[in-house]
Amino acid sequence: MVKMLADFFTLMVTAIFVENAVLSRGLGMSRMIRLPLNSKDRTRFSVLVLIITTISSVLCWWIHHFIRESEYIYLIRPILFIVCISVIYISIWIICKKYIPKIFEVIKKDLAVATFNCAVFGTVLIGAQTGISFWGMLGFGIGSGIGYLLAVLLVCQVRRRLQLCDVPKAFDGFPITLVYIGLLSLALYGLIGHQLPM
Amino acid sequence: MKFEKSNAPYIRYHESSRTVMSDIIIALLPLYIMAAYYYGVRAILLGAVGVLSSVVFDCICIKFAGKKINPRDLSAVVTGMILPLMMPATIPFITVVTAAFVAIAVAKHPFGGVGNNLFNPAATGYAFAALCWTNEMYTYPVPMTHIGIALTDTIKYTQSPAYTLSQSGVPNYDFLDMLLGNFPGPMGATHILVLMACMLFLIYRKTINWQTPVCFLVTAAVLAALFPRILTGNMLQSVMFELFSGIMIFTSVFILPEPVTSPKRIVAKSIYAAVGAAIAMIYRHFGGLAEGIVFGVLLLNALAPVVDRMGEKIIRTVRRAERGKA
Amino acid sequence: MEKRKKVITALGLRKNLAVFNGIFFKNPVLVTGLVIAPAAVAANSLKAALALAIVAIIVTVPTVTIASVLSRYFKNIPEFLNPVIYVLISAFLLIPSFFLIRAIFNPSIINTIGIYGPLLAFNSMIFSRAKKYPLKKHPAKAALDSLSYSLGFGLSMCIVGSIREILGAGTIWGVVINPNVTFFGFLMPFGGCITVAFLAAFARQAVIIINRILRRVMIMYRWLKRKHNRKKEAVWKGNGAF
Numbered sequence: 001m002v003k004m005l006a007d008f009f010t011l012m013v014t015a016i017f018v019e020n021a022v023l024s025r026g027l028g029m030s031r032m033i034r035l036p037l038n039s040k041d042r043t044r045f046s047v048l049v050l051i052i053t054t055i056s057s058v059l060c061w062w063i064h065h066f067i068r069e070s071e072y073i074y075l076i077r078p079i080l081f082i083v084c085i086s087v088i089y090i091s092i093w094i095i096c097k098k099y100i101p102k103i104f105e106v107i108k109k110d111l112a113v114a115t116f117n118c119a120v121f122g123t124v125l126i127g128a129q130t131g132i133s134f135w136g137m138l139g140f141g142i143g144s145g146i147g148y149l150l151a152v153l154l155v156c157q158v159r160r161r162l163q164l165c166d167v168p169k170a171f172d173g174f175p176i177t178l179v180y181i182g183l184l185s186l187a188l189y190g191l192i193g194h195q196l197p198m
Numbered sequence: 199m200k201f202e203k204s205n206a207p208y209i210r211y212h213e214s215s216r217t218v219m220s221d222i223i224i225a226l227l228p229l230y231i232m233a234a235y236y237y238g239v240r241a242i243l244l245g246a247v248g249v250l251s252s253v254v255f256d257c258i259c260i261k262f263a264g265k266k267i268n269p270r271d272l273s274a275v276v277t278g279m280i281l282p283l284m285m286p287a288t289i290p291f292i293t294v295v296t297a298a299f300v301a302i303a304v305a306k307h308p309f310g311g312v313g314n315n316l317f318n319p320a321a322t323g324y325a326f327a328a329l330c331w332t333n334e335m336y337t338y339p340v341p342m343t344h345i346g347i348a349l350t351d352t353i354k355y356t357q358s359p360a361y362t363l364s365q366s367g368v369p370n371y372d373f374l375d376m377l378l379g380n381f382p383g384p385m386g387a388t389h390i391l392v393l394m395a396c397m398l399f400l401i402y403r404k405t406i407n408w409q410t411p412v413c414f415l416v417t418a419a420v421l422a423a424l425f426p427r428i429l430t431g432n433m434l435q436s437v438m439f440e441l442f443s444g445i446m447i448f449t450s451v452f453i454l455p456e457p458v459t460s461p462k463r464i465v466a467k468s469i470y471a472a473v474g475a476a477i478a479m480i481y482r483h484f485g486g487l488a489e490g491i492v493f494g495v496l497l498l499n500a501l502a503p504v505v506d507r508m509g510e511k512i513i514r515t516v517r518r519a520e521r522g523k524a
Numbered sequence: 525m526e527k528r529k530k531v532i533t534a535l536g537l538r539k540n541l542a543v544f545n546g547i548f549f550k551n552p553v554l555v556t557g558l559v560i561a562p563a564a565v566a567a568n569s570l571k572a573a574l575a576l577a578i579v580a581i582i583v584t585v586p587t588v589t590i591a592s593v594l595s596r597y598f599k600n601i602p603e604f605l606n607p608v609i610y611v612l613i614s615a616f617l618l619i620p621s622f623f624l625i626r627a628i629f630n631p632s633i634i635n636t637i638g639i640y641g642p643l644l645a646f647n648s649m650i651f652s653r654a655k656k657y658p659l660k661k662h663p664a665k666a667a668l669d670s671l672s673y674s675l676g677f678g679l680s681m682c683i684v685g686s687i688r689e690i691l692g693a694g695t696i697w698g699v700v701i702n703p704n705v706t707f708f709g710f711l712m713p714f715g716g717c718i719t720v721a722f723l724a725a726f727a728r729q730a731v732i733i734i735n736r737i738l739r740r741v742m743i744m745y746r747w748l749k750r751k752h753n754r755k756k757e758a759v760w761k762g763n764g765a766f
Binding site: 024025026027028029030031033074075077078079082083085086089090093112115116117118121122125126129168169170171173174175176178179181182183185186189 | 557558559560561564565604605607608611612615616618619622634639642643645646648651712713714715716717718720721722724725726728729732
């Protein structure tokens with residue numbers, strides 16, 4: 001029991017701060033540069049990513065448990081995970097449309113972009129590659145979603161702050177955000193001390 | 199109305215950017231003299247290389263951006279002087295040049311140049327150099343060895359007390375040694391007495407406010423006393439070693455109160471310094487490198503707008519409460 | 525009767541060649557920023573960059589073509605199923621691409637590119653290009669367009685990969701060229717982000733300058749043509765020397 005909780009919390013904290021999906025591995029960067037600055041839209045999108053990451057990490061761990069010993073695992077694994085994520089997407093769409101129409105109106109636009117996202121798929125792949133236990137995977141999924149939320153908050157803060165700066169025209173827009181994310185990843189390198197495995 | 203065209207940074211007090219920067223340069227000179235006393239003439243050479251490369255890169259970047267070069271803007275000189283003081287006296291010259299390049303061309307000019315940088319340039323340059331040359335950065339020569347221009351094989355290298363602390367050991371230097379700077383460490387950050395004098399000078403000239411260094415050091419001392427890393431667990435010893443080894447005090451005087459990256463109100467500045475101390479202690483306890491505080495400063499700079507907004511909210515609630523009472 | 529010659533103005537040329545925009549003017553990595561993650565983090569060396577580029581070409585081009593064909597001939601598919609179809613097709617196309625790069629490079633390349641190989645199935649290029657080519661356009665044009673985007677991706681990946689490898693490790697394609705001064709920071713995500721950002725600024729400035737030049741050429745061409753027409757009219761009407 002204690003080991004389960006320890007796994008859960010350790011991996012959750014690791015996924016938020018040290019192995020942040022966006023800041024340390026660069027997943028989902030191109031999406032973040034185009035996000036709206038509006039606080040409500042942004043929170044809605046990140047919460048959706050959090051929910052989908054959690055559900056998909058749980059389901060994909062079960063699938064990975066059964067195919068762990070096969071030889072061509074690196075070929076079958078992506079396809080099965082993608083099928084799993086698509087099933088989650090379709091089921092959320094149909095369930096929300098039939099039973100909870102109020103929420104469906106709200107998430108209709110963002111659901112496709114939030115599900116088929118490099119952050120979601122990357123989390124699942126990293127968790128499967130390192131071979132962690134079930135509770136650890138759950139913690140890693142939740143932590144990854146929270147880390148994505150934090151990164152989105154930081155990047156939107158800086159975009160508002162950058163409007164006050166006199167940025168040269170060539171750097172305006174996505175290069176300067178990329179420089180910012182790079183400097184944040186440098187800051188997080190000090191916590192780790194070595195390069196993360198790919 | 200007649201508009202006067204002037205160059206960035208636009209400071210509206212009676213002091214100009216020139217006096218602020220020249221105050222900092224005057225405060226840095228004694229550190230270079232002490233470094234030369236302990237480590238020989240190479241310290242001054244490194245400083246000169248740093249200043250020269252910073253100024254050259256700054257001029258090139260300004261030309262690329264299409265602006266006019268401002269010969270009275272000494273911010274590049276200040277960056278060039280701060281950078282070598284955080285490194286040991288035995289690093290190769292290429293490290294200083296690379297750090298200056300990253301500081302000026304990556305952390306300062308893409309964001310718009312002087313007065314617009316979101317991250318402290320000196321901190322970024324040092325962080326990149328520590329990333330590339332990790333071994334050379336964290337092994338220090340024994341003090342009172344006079345190093346010439348070229349590095350010979352007879353120099354003895356040791357680890358700084360920060361490394362010993364990270365292995366939960368007890369460094370064996372006593373109080374007077376640490377005050378006078380007789381222990382291995384970065385070139386300009388070991389002479390605590392001189393550093394304190396520089397800090398008092400800058401506070402007297404109103405270049406930096408006294409709240410930032412004091413809040414930083416007090417919070418760091420409290421955290422070091424509560425969670426000691428030292429094997430004996432003695433609180434006073436822990437406080438002394440944590441504060442004096444490495445770049446803690448240097449950061450609190452020269453890097454943290456930089457006017458562009460720190461928040462604007464006094465309350466926000468105090469909160470900023472306290473949060474900075476907490477991040478620095480987290481980096482020391484859980485970080486992978488022996489001296490990770492500069493990476494923590496980068497994270498702190500990213501959080502500066504949040505702290506600014508928090509300070510504004512606090513001041514507004516206080517003002518509303520006062521108006522409600524009156 | 526005089527056959528009307530087809531006039532090629534600068535603007536007309538740009539419009540006809542708009543399908544090749546993806547290589548430079550709308551480069552997915554450097555100019556529009558559609559796919560940044562593999563370039564900034566995974567393109568440590570020229571080999572890895574080339575492997576990722578090959579995977580991207582094999583995954584993107586057939587997917588967009590099939591998507592365009594489907595939207596032309598099967599119009600009854602509900603709209604929310606579109607992303608699912610694209611992603612499933614690209615996932616199946618990952619298998620032949622992995623076999624191909626295992627054959628070209630050595631089998632350990634799969635570990636070098638890590639998770640960024642399968643992540644290319646979730647390309648932003650697929651989603652954005654498949655939306656832009658609805659019923660009216662021909663599938664061949666869709667194929668050409670996605671091919672140019674993938675080629676642009678490959679070109680920029682190779683540039684970024686070779687710069688990072690030369691500065692970071694002093695080798696290129698495994699051959700040591702300059703072992704004296706290497707900056708290890710370029711092999712990490714930070715160096716990759718900075719390289720891509722600076723190259724992107726450089727490419728954007730180049731696009732601005734080229735657009736300016738093309739606009740001036742077009743204005744000058746139109747002015748010259750108008751002057752030539754006026755001269756011809758004056759000669760026909762018998763006005764003599766102009």
